[in-house]
Amino acid sequence: MYKIILPIRYLLKRRITYFAVIAVALCVFIVLVVLTVMAGLVNEFKQKNHRFAGDCVVGTKSLVGFAYYEDFVEMLQREDFIEGVSPVIKCPALISRRDSEKKKQIEIMGIDPAMHSRATGFAETLHYHKSDAPNAFRPAYDPNLPGCILGIDLELQRDAQSQYSYDASPAPVGFSISCLPLTAKGALAQAGTDVIDTKTFYYSDNAHTGLPKVDGSVVYLPFEQAQQLCMAGAEKRANEIHIRFRPDVTLEQGCSKVEAVWQSFRQQRAGADLAYLLDNVTVQSWKGYRRESIAPMEQEQTVMSVMFGFVAITTVFVVQVVFYMIISHKTKDIGILRSLGVSDFDVLELFCGFALLVGALGSGIGLLAGWAFLVKINRIEDLLFERFGFQLWDRTIYAIGEIPNRVELNVVVAIFLSAIAACLVGALVPSWKAAKQRPVETLQVNLL
Amino acid sequence: MESMSKDNSILTAEGIHKSYRMGATQVKVLKGVDLAVKRGEFVAIVGASGSGKSTLLHILGALDKPNKGVVTFEKRDLSGFSNGELNRFRNKTVGFVFQFYHLLDELTVLENVYLPAMTGKSVLGWLACRGWAKNRARELLSQLGLAERAKHKPYQLSGGERQRAAIGRALMNEPELLLADEPTGNLDSATGNGILEVLEKLNRAGQTVVMVTHDERIAQRAGRIVTLADGKIEHRHTR
Numbered sequence: 001m002y003k004i005i006l007p008i009r010y011l012l013k014r015r016i017t018y019f020a021v022i023a024v025a026l027c028v029f030i031v032l033v034v035l036t037v038m039a040g041l042v043n044e045f046k047q048k049n050h051r052f053a054g055d056c057v058v059g060t061k062s063l064v065g066f067a068y069y070e071d072f073v074e075m076l077q078r079e080d081f082i083e084g085v086s087p088v089i090k091c092p093a094l095i096s097r098r099d100s101e102k103k104k105q106i107e108i109m110g111i112d113p114a115m116h117s118r119a120t121g122f123a124e125t126l127h128y129h130k131s132d133a134p135n136a137f138r139p140a141y142d143p144n145l146p147g148c149i150l151g152i153d154l155e156l157q158r159d160a161q162s163q164y165s166y167d168a169s170p171a172p173v174g175f176s177i178s179c180l181p182l183t184a185k186g187a188l189a190q191a192g193t194d195v196i197d198t199k200t201f202y203y204s205d206n207a208h209t210g211l212p213k214v215d216g217s218v219v220y221l222p223f224e225q226a227q228q229l230c231m232a233g234a235e236k237r238a239n240e241i242h243i244r245f246r247p248d249v250t251l252e253q254g255c256s257k258v259e260a261v262w263q264s265f266r267q268q269r270a271g272a273d274l275a276y277l278l279d280n281v282t283v284q285s286w287k288g289y290r291r292e293s294i295a296p297m298e299q300e301q302t303v304m305s306v307m308f309g310f311v312a313i314t315t316v317f318v319v320q321v322v323f324y325m326i327i328s329h330k331t332k333d334i335g336i337l338r339s340l341g342v343s344d345f346d347v348l349e350l351f352c353g354f355a356l357l358v359g360a361l362g363s364g365i366g367l368l369a370g371w372a373f374l375v376k377i378n379r380i381e382d383l384l385f386e387r388f389g390f391q392l393w394d395r396t397i398y399a400i401g402e403i404p405n406r407v408e409l410n411v412v413v414a415i416f417l418s419a420i421a422a423c424l425v426g427a428l429v430p431s432w433k434a435a436k437q438r439p440v441e442t443l444q445v446n447l448l
Numbered sequence: 449m450e451s452m453s454k455d456n457s458i459l460t461a462e463g464i465h466k467s468y469r470m471g472a473t474q475v476k477v478l479k480g481v482d483l484a485v486k487r488g489e490f491v492a493i494v495g496a497s498g499s500g501k502s503t504l505l506h507i508l509g510a511l512d513k514p515n516k517g518v519v520t521f522e523k524r525d526l527s528g529f530s531n532g533e534l535n536r537f538r539n540k541t542v543g544f545v546f547q548f549y550h551l552l553d554e555l556t557v558l559e560n561v562y563l564p565a566m567t568g569k570s571v572l573g574w575l576a577c578r579g580w581a582k583n584r585a586r587e588l589l590s591q592l593g594l595a596e597r598a599k600h601k602p603y604q605l606s607g608g609e610r611q612r613a614a615i616g617r618a619l620m621n622e623p624e625l626l627l628a629d630e631p632t633g634n635l636d637s638a639t640g641n642g643i644l645e646v647l648e649k650l651n652r653a654g655q656t657v658v659m660v661t662h663d664e665r666i667a668q669r670a671g672r673i674v675t676l677a678d679g680k681i682e683h684r685h686t687r
Contacts, residue, residue: 001574002566009554336550339511340564340617341539343531439511440503443550 003346006333007354010326017358020322020423024362025369027315028419031308032370035411037377040404042301046287048210049294051121053286054086056255058262059240060280063091064182065231067274069238072265076241081249081257084118086111087223087238091230093179095154095219098200106154106219108179110226113137113149119242125207127152127166137222139204141172147204148175149220155206164208173203177219181232197229210401211293235274251285259283312422319355319426327351327430334434335442344435351431352424359423363416371412374405457484458656459508459625464517466503477503478514479679485658487624490651492670493660499676501660502629508658509542509627510534521625539568543618547630549610551602551617558598561585561616568621581620588616592646608639615646619655626650628659632666644669 011017060066069087076085089110096103114134117123123133126149128140137147156164178198180188201221209215221229231237245254266278287294327334334347342350373380381403384390393400464481467474477500485491495501506512507519510526519526521541529537538544543564551560562585566574574581589595592612594605602610611631618626628647632640648669651657659670667673675682 001569001571001578002563004571005559005566006552006554013554332550333552336552337567339509339538339544339546339550340567341535341537342567343535346567440506443511443546 002337003350003353006350007357010330010354011357011361014326014329016322016325016329020319020358021362021365023318023322024315024359024419024423025366027311027422028363028366028415029370029373031311032367032407032411032415033373033377034304034308035415036370036374036407037404038301038304039408039411040406041400042297044210044404045297046294049290050286051124052209052211052214053289054084054120054242055245055251056243056258056283056285057240057289058243058258058281058283059088059289060277060282062277062280063230063239064185064277065089065237065239066277066281067235067237068265068269068272068278069241070236071269072262073241075261075265076243076258079257079261081246081254082243083246084115084120084244086116086119086242088116088240088242089221089223089226089230090239091179091182091226093177093219093229095178096176098174098176103178104154105217106151106177107217108177108226108230109218109220110223110230111220112223113220116242119244122207125209126205127208128170128205136205136220139172139202140169142202145202146199146222146225148177148201149205149207150175150203151215151218152206152208153212153216154219155203164206166206170203170205174200175203175219176200177221177229179229181228181230183232199225199229201225213293237274237277251287255283255285312418315419315422316426319358319423320429323351323355323427323430326354327434331434331437331442334437335439338439338442348431348435351427351434355423355427355431356420358427359420360416362423363419366419367412367416371407374407377405378402456486458487458522459483459485459658460518460520461504461508462518462520464504464507464514464519466500466507466512466514476679478507478517481517481676481679481681483508483674483681485625485656487656488651488654490647490657490669490671491659492667492673493658493676494664494667494673495660495662495676497662500679501662501676504676505627505629505658505660509544509625510537511544536568539564540621541624543621543623543626545611545614545618545626545628545631547633549602549607549614549634551610551613553602556599556601557594557605557613558582558585558589560602560613561588561620563617564620585616585620588619589613592616606639607635608642611635611639611643612646615643615650619650624656626655626657628657630661631659632661632663640666 058072073085073087076082089108091108093106093108094103095106111122113122113136117133123130126133126136129136135143136149139145139147152164156166158164176198181197182188207215207218207220227236243258245251262281262283269275269278337347381392392403461481461483464478465476466478467476469475481504483504493501493504503512507514510529513527521537526534526537552563555563562581565577565581565584569577586595586598589598592615594609594612594616597605597609597613602613605613626647631647632643635643644666647657647659651671657670661667
């Protein structure tokens with residue numbers, strides 16, 4: 001019982017202990033806030049990539065694309081694990097307003113908006129046609145004109161609050177889009193003549209994926225028209241097929257099944273004229289497909305975790321110093337306890353219990369403060385911006401809406417346990433030394 | 449000879465040697481001490497400062513170990529005790545009273561007194577006996593004239609009161625042997641006299657007491673005086 005009473009009394013009576021509690025609380029506070037915000041940003045970014053790509057992508061990086069995609073789409077649609085399939089045309093192009101000579105490099109994505117909305121979260125990214133995705137390429141001002149959907153940053157700009165200013169309906173603006181159609185062999189179509197194919201499309205909507213690179217460079221066109229612009233030759237081709245699995249299918253299961261279907265399809269088409277175009281086609285989960293974008297964020301998160309690992313080491317050191325100081329003041333108590341028959345292991349337990357108390361109290365305070373700060377973090381940032389013009393992330397540059405502040409229970413538990421473990425590690429050496437002291441030495445009596 | 453009365457002894461020490469390293473030199477403190485203490489005896493060990501009397505007391509109470517020699521308690525050799533047995537010996541069989549009281553500042557006087565009962569028990573064991581322990585501690589404080597001081601902290605007490613509280617703590621588990629190391633060394637004459645009266649009273653009630661002091665006048669209050677000089681028992685005197 002004294003192993004419970006004495007640590008509580010030490011905690012309440014020794015002011016130096018408050019420093020250990022404050023040190024632990026501060027470290028826990030910082031780690032909770034940073035991990036929550038970083039994990040929130042990474043998760044949000046992953047979700048946006050997932051929404052953009054669907055669950056799985058079958059495709060090639062070759063601009064030529066691959067043939068027989070329609071048959072493969074049909075095969076996939078017959079599978080019971082598939083929710084939606086969307087073939088996509090992708091190729092680089094130039095865009096200019098019809099009233100301007102200024103050209104900008106873009107990437108065309110040719111899609112069927114209805115199919116693409118079933119396979120990905122495309123419909124959610126639209127502004128004017130969010131609930132009417134199949135008609136997304138029909139401009140409100142003249143539904144008979146060929147429409148195009150612009151990545152939002154191509155047409156609009158964010159304000160400091162990360163908000164876009166939309167008109168009530170899309171402005172009647174025409175865009176000239178030019179690209180170089182390629183044959184199945186990769187040669188320029190109509191070589192020796194004017195090979196640049198240019199068509200005019202009319203602004204019908206914006207797509208806001210939240211992925212800066214996509215929102216700043218992608219223009220969505222109707223699938224067939226994009227195919228005509230980018231692909232020359234009699235055989236129809238596509239660059240990618242985006243797939244969504246049914247909710248009860250895991251990513252790994254779904255991708256494995258798609259891979260199996262693809263291999264079966266390849267065998268069926270082994271002798272076809274354009275079978276060689278199937279050689280470079282890969283089946284990837286959305287994570288693999290968007291790895292180039294996600295990996296740096298994950299790397300950043302890892303670096304941050306390592307850096308805050310050093311913070312934890314600092315906590316251990318601070319606790320160790322404080323415990324050395326506390327125990328050096330408590331050597332007499334150790335001697336008294338030993339003279340009363342307390343074993344060295346009991347002394348170790350006593351001070352480890354003390355460390356446990358410091359860790360639990362410090363991390364409790366830190367977690368509570370961190371949670372309260374995270375609940376108000378966006379309000380605090382707004383206030384700082386309104387009063388002092390300070391913003392954690394410049395919203396005109398970074399595609400961040402609100403600062404993520406959802407505290408995950410598993411993170412809280414992990415931080416709590418780590419803080420207690422850090423305190424125990426910090427207290428272990430001084431406690432061990434205290435336990436090993438000879439009673440006659442700790443009583444500080446004249447040995448002679 | 450000390451060995452003549454060994455058969456009636458509760459505690460014996462034979463050929464005790466103890467040395468310490470101080471820097472490069474080895475200081476021999478005890479050079480073959482023989483001592484026997486009978487049950488119910490009040491023995492004073494007298495010696496000049498540095499004669500090794502406190503060291504001898506710590507060895508008798510199993511707080512320290514001799515380099516050579518044997519200490520037996522009720523004919524059991526302490527060197528054969530396991531660590532657990534030594535801890536139980538210090539908790540149940542011996543009560544220590546130190547010159548500087550050595551009370552725990554964070555505990556009240558009452559808590560300090562029942563601390564030995566608490567340290568000897570598990571949490572459940574303590575919960576089962578805490579009523580008895582608190583009553584016993586209050587009774588001891590009452591006998592020692594500290595009933596009104598039970599809830600005070602040690603720093604709120606005078607030196608004499610602290611030493612009486614320390615005696616109460618030493619007696620908590622009804623030890624067979626009370627070891628007092630200069631119990632009046634930090635007190636004025638009148639207060640020290642009060643402490644000696646407490647020890648005498650305890651001894652009259654049957655408590656075996658071994659007291660270390662450098663003061664011959666204080667030693668006169670004991671039933672037997674043993675003088676320690678040059679690391680050996682030099683002179684014995686019975687009152």
